[in-house]
Amino acid sequence: MPSILIVDDEAIFRRGLRKIIESSSGSWQVAGEAKDGYEALEMVENLKPDVLLTDIRMPKMDGLQLIQIAKERYPKLLVIVLSGFDEFTYLQQSLRHGVRDYLMKPVEREELFKTLGKLEAELAVKPQPTTELYTDEPADARMIRQHVSEHLVAGLLKGYVNESDLALLSRIGVTFQEPSFACMIIKLDKDTLDQERYDKADPSLFQLYIQQIVQELLDQRAKGFSFILSETEVVALVNLADRPQAGDPLFELSETIRRRMISLSRLTVTIGLGRTVGCIKQIPQSFQEAKIAQLHRLIVGGDRVISYERIKESNAELPWSSLLELPLELLESSIREGKPEQTKQYAAAFITGLCSQAKSPEVIHQQICKLLIHGYEEAEKLRITQNWLGERTIQAVLLEICSLNSRTELIDCCCGYLGKLAECTADGQRKAEQDPIDKVIRYVNQHYQEPLSLTQVAEQVYLNPAYLSTLFKQRTGTSLVEYWTDLRINDAKKRLASSNEKVTIIAESTGFGNIRHFNRVFKSVTGLAPNDYREQARSVRL
Template sequence: MPSILIVDDESIFRKGLRKMIGGLDGDWTIAGEACDGHEALDRLEALAPDVLLTDIRMPRMDGIQLQRLAASRQPGLLTVVVSGYDDFSYAQQSMRQGARDYLMKPVEREELARVLDRIGEELRTRRGAERRAEAGWQARPEMRRHLAGHVAEALLAGRIGPGELELLEQMGASFRHPYFVCLVINLDKHSVGEERYRSGDPSLFQLYIQQFAQEMLDRHAEGISFVLSETKVVALVNRPTPEPLRAGADSLAEMIRRQISSLSRLTVTIGVSAPAEGLAGIPRAYGEAEIALLHRLIAGGDCVLDYAEVGGRRSAAGEAARRSADRLEQAVLQGAPASIRAEAVRWVGELCEAARSPEAIHQQLCKLLLRCYELAEELGAASAWLGGQDIGKQLAEVCAISSREELSERLQELLARLAAAIAQARAQRERDPVASASRYIAEHYREPLTLRDVAEAVYLNPAYFSNLFKQRTGETFIEHLTGVRLREAERRLALTSDKIQAIAEETGFAHVRHFNRVFKSRTGASPKEYRERMKGSAEARSR
């Protein structure tokens, strides 16, 4: 994704730009910041950003000098200049030096989005031409790996854009079919050996596995694979029909596992998702493959775990324990603490009576908690339940318990937290999102709020929230936010002797000039005139 270096001698302005850019829909990365031209030149060399967003007037070296020197050091760098109303002649000079656009201070979010959209399109067009001009680049495995890594995050997070789609097409992964199956391939560290793993480069193991996976995809299916972490490789299989991948010894996942095992001293465990439709379904498929892979704690390593199969497995430790597990799940969903405690004690007792070994108890415990994790994910409560901790770590901690009493207490604690997290998630969804958004704005209007910030606070998609807010209130998000800020500013102008600049900053306006302009357009008077008018009215009433 394209990157930006922000240059301005005012830290508050740099912070405001960073916040605005982070809230835009485009996939932009802030490469860094600089407080003047000298620092910017050093950072350009270290960071090599795609875009330079610089103020015109700065100490030591102004924006025009910076632009001239930066162009000589980094050909192809695109520059956008920012200037005040009094600096427009400087902006004209900068445009003659090759700047792509200019923004007037204070920068408006919509204007910034317009400029960056156009710059982003220019970068995508340029990069596409460069890739096409490079002879035989599709056949270069290092280029393929680099591009795969670039789009991996966007694919799995559901944020794929036109630029990433173009990269995929250039790689030969055009995704011409409507369905996807996700494979998460996990290296079994014990097959490497602790000493060998620590002495080598972990990324080389993943690269080795990814090459095997891609070879199998190219020979037997359609799709793309990429390295996800030091222990995982992800493969996306693109399919014309919604049928699951074949199970058994001739399945694609099993062929990948056998190929790696037979040609190396490595073993892997593979989680396989159910089919998902469209690019929007890829995050769900990835989550299912991850959940299937978690059953490695139960099944052991060096195997293929299918989400459809592991999700339907039942306990073999006794029918009574199975019925207790069902009752325990219902108690969690109902949010009944007393029932959770009673059913947890009963379940652990029946499980321990029926199981033939401690390992069997831990297997059933993992199955129960993984089912709870799936419920939490479905209801949007997983993060609150685990406090950001990985479910795998929780399972490992639980499986280290050897006392029946301690196991029962730990289970009660976990499930009581889960019930509370589910209840909180339900309450958040059931609240009026527009009323919640209005309260959130009233509490945070002093901050550089964006529509995305408020939408996330009420758990809605930004586009949907924007339409819903306008329908319900009759005004846009920006109009409402500005109204809240101006009403507070009017109150303080009328009732306090605070400086106008302080009122502007403390009611959420990035710059006093912007505050003056907006205030006058809404009230017909400048802040100073409004204060004098209100003071005169108060004196007249007191006579």
């Protein structure tokens, strides 16, 4: 009796397909149902079906990725593709992987029966014990393990994979046993590479070479996994025993990678380094921070390690108000409050003042790029980047800014982008009224300088404090108290570095109840007492 495995992320479609197949005149047996590609791979191995019937669009691992890996592992497995997306590109790709038929959703009973009849006849003409389909070892088992590992780790970076999915990684030899994680993004400095050398080689070979060097050093000096995420990016997820401060072993590992690339190949790379996080669910946060760090290449140049933690500390030490009469806080506030016209006025005044006082065009571009990167970071947190930039990337926007040398053009361009950001922020705030966590984040961002309690915040969204605390941790990977404490500490760091305010006043104005509590929390987060931090920040500037 031929068997079939159904793969679809929607339970209603799986049940419907099972019912149709079991009612057919043939002798088909539904071996099982899987909700995504990862579950399907495990079920294929355990159940050994004759046919795989899979949807194309699914979370985590899509149907095309599933087919590619399954066919590499089991070349004789028969595959049928389902899709609600009538796109020729999907048909092309699926046929390239040896798919026998392509059916559109909603599946018509007669069409499915016709396809199953053909496959049943094919299996009957060339009878093969089911186990024979699964006796062939892959041509390169290591490559297949790499495929599966890449899909799973990419899911970790984007928050699609949870701790229960790590069992599959462990089975294929990729383990994350330590409690802390950090992300690196390594990019080739293409602009410093001889163009003839680059043109003569397949660009993907450069990425493969970088990935191999990174993985070799990870194996020697740390624990982690690296892979090629895109045509321009290699990503490394590093597993750490503890959470070192910025500039500790993780930064040194990144520097070693950078130097090794130069010594072995005369290639230079820029490495964006996210902060170390303490659990699986916070990995996307470190990944996003590594992306932000990479953006600063336009400001500080390439062939270096750019640490997100150091960027934040450096920015905290830059007293914007000393550069301009107009405090930058007014511009940032107008964006946060979703006021497009006011934002444009402040942006024009900011750029006018910057152009009048800056000593070089580079300084002007750097400061504007910092402002836009900050805006991008906030847009990512609010999930409005797509509405703000459309099909453009933030990299393209920064390059556009750096190409302008007219004050009028700079003002028009920046007012356009920042005004649109404020407009999208306002839209996002209106939509956030329906999402309690978004509303809580917005409320805390506006009131963290005041005394706060879980009960007080929970009242804003009409939720039980304990339930809100649990929900917030699930959605963000951090507790609500930790979230507003980070806001307060970051504000305090800026004030300590850029003003002569008394520590007592800073403690009170950033929401801490008393100076003793402030001192204790500040030292636990930064490793320094407030006065020591102020001295260190000022010595760095000097």
